[in-house]
Amino acid sequence: MPKFDINLFIAHLSIDCVVFGYEKGEIKVLLSKPTYVKGFWSLPGGYILKTEGIEQAASRILTERTQLKNIYLEQFKVFGSRERNIENEQKELIKAGLKDLDADIFDEEVVSWMTERFISIGFYALVDIKKVKPQTGFLEDSLVWYSLKEIPELTYDHSFILNQALEALKRDLDIKLIGFNLLPEKFTMKEVQHLYEAVYEKSFPMNNFQKKILALNTLERLEKKFTGAANKAPYLYRIKK
Amino acid sequence: MPKFDINLFIAHLSIDCVVFGYEKGEIKVLLSKPTYVKGFWSLPGGYILKTEGIEQAASRILTERTQLKNIYLEQFKVFGSRERNIENEQKELIKAGLKDLDADIFDEEVVSWMTERFISIGFYALVDIKKVKPQTGFLEDSLVWYSLKEIPELTYDHSFILNQALEALKRDLDIKLIGFNLLPEKFTMKEVQHLYEAVYEKSFPMNNFQKKILALNTLERLEKKFTGAANKAPYLYRIKK
Numbered sequence: 167m168p169k170f171d172i173n174l175f176i177a178h179l180s181i182d183c184v185v186f187g188y189e190k191g192e193i194k195v196l197l198s199k200p201t202y203v204k205g206f207w208s209l210p211g212g213y214i215l216k217t218e219g220i221e222q223a224a225s226r227i228l229t230e231r232t233q234l235k236n237i238y239l240e241q242f243k244v245f246g247s248r249e250r251n252i253e254n255e256q257k258e259l260i261k262a263g264l265k266d267l268d269a270d271i272f273d274e275e276v277v278s279w280m281t282e283r284f285i286s287i288g289f290y291a292l293v294d295i296k297k298v299k300p301q302t303g304f305l306e307d308s309l310v311w312y313s314l315k316e317i318p319e320l321t322y323d324h325s326f327i328l329n330q331a332l333e334a335l336k337r338d339l340d341i342k343l344i345g346f347n348l349l350p351e352k353f354t355m356k357e358v359q360h361l362y363e364a365v366y367e368k369s370f371p372m373n374n375f376q377k378k379i380l381a382l383n384t385l386e387r388l389e390k391k392f393t394g395a396a397n398k399a400p401y402l403y404r405i406k407k
Numbered sequence: 408m409p410k411f412d413i414n415l416f417i418a419h420l421s422i423d424c425v426v427f428g429y430e431k432g433e434i435k436v437l438l439s440k441p442t443y444v445k446g447f448w449s450l451p452g453g454y455i456l457k458t459e460g461i462e463q464a465a466s467r468i469l470t471e472r473t474q475l476k477n478i479y480l481e482q483f484k485v486f487g488s489r490e491r492n493i494e495n496e497q498k499e500l501i502k503a504g505l506k507d508l509d510a511d512i513f514d515e516e517v518v519s520w521m522t523e524r525f526i527s528i529g530f531y532a533l534v535d536i537k538k539v540k541p542q543t544g545f546l547e548d549s550l551v552w553y554s555l556k557e558i559p560e561l562t563y564d565h566s567f568i569l570n571q572a573l574e575a576l577k578r579d580l581d582i583k584l585i586g587f588n589l590l591p592e593k594f595t596m597k598e599v600q601h602l603y604e605a606v607y608e609k610s611f612p613m614n615n616f617q618k619k620i621l622a623l624n625t626l627e628r629l630e631k632k633f634t635g636a637a638n639k640a641p642y643l644y645r646i647k648k
Contacts, residue, residue, distance in 0.1 A: 176419050179526065220487030220526060244485055244528050246461030285420065285461060287485050341578065 170271050170304075172279045175213040180286045181224050182211040182245070182324065184331035185232070187295030188348040192313045193364045195328065196231070196300065197320070199307040202263030206256070206321045207312075209328065211286070212304065224289040231309060233299040238292045238347040242334035243327075246285035250323050257281060260321070267305075290331040292347035332365075339365055343384055346405055354391055354400040355379065411512050411545075413520045416454040421527045422465050423452040423486070423565065425572035426473070428536030429589040433554045434605045436569060437472070437541065438561070440548040443504030447497070447562045450569065451550065452527070465530040472550060474540040479533045479588040483575035484568075487526035491564050498522060501562070531572040533588035573606075580606055584625055587646050595632055595641040596620065 185196035197207045212227040214220055221239065228237050251257070264277045272280075300309040312318065317328065339345050345361055346353075359375050379385070386406045390399040426437035438448045453468040455461055462480065469478050492498070505518045513521075541550040553559065558569065580586050586602055587594075600616050620626070627647045631640040 176524075176526070178417050179420060214487070214526075216524070217489065219489040220485060222489070241485060244461060244482060246455070246528070248458065248460040248463070283417075283457070285417070285455075287487070337582065 170276055172276055174215055176216055177279065178282060178284055180211055180213055180284045181220065181227060182209045182286045182288050182327055183224060183228055183231075184209060184288065184290040184328055185228065185298075186290060186292050186331075186335065186348060187298065187311060188361050188364065189295045189311075191360050191364055192315070193332075194295065194311040194313050195317065196298070196309060197312050197318070198231075198302070198309045200260075200263075200321065201305050201307045202267060203256075203260050203321065204263075205319065207318045207324075208321045209324045210303065210306070210309065220287055224287075224291075227303070228289075228291055230303050231301055232293060233301055234293060234297055238344060239289050240291075240334065240338060240344070241287060241289050243288045243330050244285060245288060245323060245327055248283075250286075251281075251283045256321065286327070288327050288331060290335060292335075292344060294348065294350055296350060336365060343382065343405075352388060352402040352404050354402060356400060358403075411517055413517055415456055417457055418520065419523060419525055421452055421454055421525045422461065422468060423450045423527045423529050423568055424465060424469055424472075425450060425529065425531040425569055426469065426539075427531060427533050427572075427576065427589060428539065428552060429602050429605060430536045430552075432601050432605055433556070434573075435536065435552040435554050436558065437539070437550060438553050438559070439472075439543070439550045441501075441504075441562065442546050442548045443508060444497075444501050444562065445504075446560065448553075448559045448565075449562045450565045451544065451547070453545065461528055465528075465532075468544070469530075469532055471544050472542055473534060474542055475534060475538055479585060480530050481532075481575070481579065481585070482528060482530050484529045484571050485526060486529060486564060486568055489524075491527075492522075492524045497562065527568070529568050529572060531576060533576075533585060535589065535591055537591060577606060584623065584646075593629060593643040593645050595643060597641060599644075 187194045187196070196210060198210045200206065200208050210227065210231050212223065214223040218226065221241070224239050225237060228239070229235055261277060261281050264272050264280060295311065302309045317325070320328070339362070348361055349357060355376050358379055359370060359372065362375070363369050384406055385403040388402040388404060391402050393399040428435045428437070437451060439451045441447065441449050451468065451472050453464065455464040459467065465480055466478060469480070470476055502518060502522050505513050505521060536552065543550050558566070561569070580603070589602055590598060596617050599620055600611060600613065603616070604610050625647055626644040629643040629645060632643050634640040
């Protein structure tokens with residue numbers, strides 16, 4: 167592991183990412199298990215290089231973690247209350263855990279820098295879950311998809327950040343055509359509907375929903391999906407180029 | 408003027424505020440004229456004390472400028488591209504202008520701190536323009552309401568920040584009942600409509616608009632507005648407690 171050089175990064179400012187995927191009717195989130203504290207999970211995140219913009223930083227952090235390029239990213243809120251990084255039991259655990267790592271890399275100065283007050287910029291990402299190859303990053307033991315209904319205990323205020331991301335996604339999905347980023351390139355109308363139902367946690371009447379989506383005039387109808395029973399097979403759609 | 412102590416603040420992070428008011432059918436924005444650079448105006452802003460949260464900082468900055476408490480504030484976007492504070496002609500002007508101020512207060516170290524790369528958190532505020540008593544703050548010569556149609560040249564990327572705030576306001580006005588923060592306590596239905604028309608820069612059919620607003624069931628009808636001609640006078644409304 168290369169020496170962690172705190173001088174390369176902007177102090178006191180971090181990025182936390184809520185990566186949403188969609189699989190089998192469920193919204194999933196990519197969570198990371200930190201190497202330095204047991205019993206907690208975390209949102210994947212990182213710091214901002216002095217030489218890069220914040221959007222670039224978020225892209226870099228997520229390309230490292232997912233092996234995907236051109237990820238759909240949306241900055242949704244900054245978390246900067248005075249209380250979010252206060253000295254408490256969890257912070258003590260984190261400090262102790264960091265000091266137990268390689269002392270050449272995580273000396274007093276680095277540990278103190280990493281556990282100072284941080285203001286965090288929240289980004290959410292929408293990805294096609296099948297294309298993601300999760301790859302652990304800096305200080306991560308593992309990186310795993312969790313269904314929204316089974317989120318484990320998260321460090322600091324990360325549960326709150328996750329909830330805020332979900333609220334932002336609900337708001338944005340209704341005004342922008344971003345939901346399709348969660349689907350594969352070709353999809354059936356039923357899959358679109360199930361995706362919306364998973365986000366809003368309620369069901370929509372089928373005919374109305376399809377009419378509304380088709381009225382947006384952004385989808386292109388393709389061949390029927392191969393199911394073996396051709397005349398009952400649903401059509402496939404994709405976003406118009 | 409007290410010594411400006413950079414150690415009290417978080418480095419590299421600032422707050423820029425777009426304060427919206429509404430008067431005579433027009434949306435207005437509060438702009439400040441910096442003491443240290445001629446020919447430009449600026450969004451009122453400031454730095455974040457190490458001891459305060461970002462929302463607290465924005466409140467403090469705006470209470471200083473408006474003499475209002477409990478201002479309606481909405482964090483809408485962070486501006487952190489690498490290019491936003493680059494060395495250019497404008498930055499040279501700003502550096503020179505700062506050095507021309509009191510050299511005891513703005514020494515090399517302070518000027519360099521103030522002109523380093525800054526990532527700025529954008530907040531918009533909605534105020535009842537009649538209640539605001541603009542009061543110049545740190546490094547401001549004057550603080551003046553400008554109609555959206557007559558915005559002068561702004562420093563750095565402040566025009567972009569202002570446009571982004573306006574986009575956020577349009578989005579939010581449609582999903583949250585925040586527009587009333589721009590009106591006095593009691594208002595007529597026509598005033599509500601004119602406010603919406605000023606934000607969206609288009610007119611709405613009167614009957615539909617009133618029906619839509621009343622259906623929200625958040626307004627309370629009061630006495631008629633005194634106009635001298637009682638039977639033609641419109642009703643006054645206010646937000647239900």
